[in-house]
Amino acid sequence: MDLSSKTFLITGTSRGLGEALVDTILTKSKATIVSLSRSISKNQEKFKNDRFIFLKTDLSKTKNSGNFKELKKVITTKELVFINNAGSIYPISKIGEINTFQIIENLNINILSTFLLCNFILNEFKENKITMINISSGAANIPIENWSLYCSGKVAIKMLFDVM
Secondary structure: OOOOOEEEEEEOOOOHHHHHHHHHHHHHOOOEEEEEEOOOOHHHHOOOEOOEEEEEOOOOOHHHHHHHHHHHHHOOOOEEEEEEOOOOOOOOOOOOOOOHHHHHHHHHHHHHHHHHHHHHHHHHOOOOEEEEEEOOOHHHOOOOOOOHHHHHHHHHHHHHHHHO
16 A cells, blocks of 8 residues: 555554554555654654654643644645544543542543644644544443543544544
């Protein structure tokens, strides 16, 4: 598959599905990947080159949305594929038993950072062909005991992508 004219911007790439996406795209195509994540996997260390660009970003901290400006420097292709993958299930607890800081961090990762990133992409890359993909979960449709933050985040982002 020839994806050499595309740049994939992927959040949450250090493990799980995000890591598998990076590994698959880099080994099966000539596409460029820009990773927004807190860290990179050991396997991804060997990919660091002009096709794998890692921008260390902690999406739980809204001040790190300033890193989005770096995207203008590193995304040079005409086609941009944004894959919203980052998310946090923690804390798993009842509302009323979670501290305020944990709520803020979770909502920053699961909701606010995605809104800010989508807004940035659509504003700054108006000349590009943009594809946006959201990795969701059954938790966007089914309430799960003690997962109020995760379920709420998934449904909020599902609605954002539906509206866009």
